[in-house]
Amino acid sequence: MELGSRRRGRPKGFAGLAPPVTIQALDRALDLLCVLAPSEGMTLSEIATELDQSVATMSRVLATLERRGFVEMSAATQTWHIGVEAFRLGSAFLRRTNVVERSRPVMRALMMETGETSNLGIERSGQILFVSQVETYESIRAFFPPGTLSPMHASGIGKALLSSYDDDRLNRLLRQMPLQPFTEKTLSSLPDLQAELRRTRERGYSFDDEERTVGMRCVATVIRDVNGEAVAGISVSGPTQRMSDAFIPKIGELIQKGAIEISRNLGAHGGLF
Incomplete structure (x- = not known):
């Protein structure tokens, strides 16, 4: 038997076969995490109802995930939340690329210069996945925590x-x-x-004018890698009353400058926009 020639990550002979049968218990656990992640906390009965499962089944799944640190329960409210282990594993995704690390200084500078929240997003399956954010100090602000998904056609980063x-x-x-x-x-x-x-192509940045949320605007542009491909988008978002028509071109200028800096740090060269 030639063990050294076996393809890693797949059983021998996997190619060309029908997809394997999924593991129902694992499916339930992953469904539970997907439901719990965007919430502010859910009770056991709410989880069971949302997933159309029995309370007893969901209780066993939660107990298993809790033991491994993927979920945790608030004793005061009897609600379940995503645990630190889920965050730790999810963060491994961000370590696959250094675009997040390279972008953070520029995002902080954009927030300080504009007074508004700066976001970083990538395209995943036809949607925008927000992977990093530097929030403004203002009490009224745009909020897209890492992990948030947004439709591309109604997103500044998406349109960029x-x-x-x-x-x-x-x-x-x-x-x-x-x-x-x-x-x-x-x-x-x-x-x-x-x-x-x-x-957007003509001016070098996109403009989301209350297209996703009434009262919120966004200016965005792309970040390119060493091959000149757009690998991410960077944006500045905030309330319409602060992001006035007169202020939009200035934000566009700043965000293009920031995107060029990040792109250069990723090895991009030549015409970027």
Whole structure:
């Protein structure tokens, strides 16, 4: 038997076979984590109802996850929350690339210069996954904690990334993308979105004008790697009354400058926008 030639990560002979049967108990545990992660805490009965499972089944799953540190319960409110071990493992995703580390100083500078929250996001399965944030000190602010997902067509970072893709990739994403309207200003028709992507390319940054949330605006642009590919987007977000029409071009200038700095640090060269 030639053990040394076996492909790592897959059983021998896996290629070409039908997908293996999934493990039901593992599916339930992962479903539970996915439901719990975006919440502010859930009771046992709420979890069971949300997942259409019995209380007894969910109690066993929670006990198992709690023992491993993936969930924890607040004794005061009897609600369950994501545990530190889930955070630790999730953070391994961010260590796959140094774009987060390279972006943090620029994001802090953008927050100080504009007075608004700076965000970093990447595209995952046709959505924007926020991976880092530097919050403003203002009490009223945009809030996209790491792990938040947002539709691309109603996101500053999303539109910036879409505007940078080649025609094949862009058309593939647009065909799969439901252009759901969130506010009266959401670009929910394909011609409107395509026109906005053209404007984004021309000025070098995108502008989300209350398209996801009424009262909030966002300016964003792309970060490129050594191959010149857009690997992430960086943005500044805040309330409409502070991000006035007159202030938007200045934010656009600052965010382009910041994105160029990060891109250079990632090895990018030549024309970036």
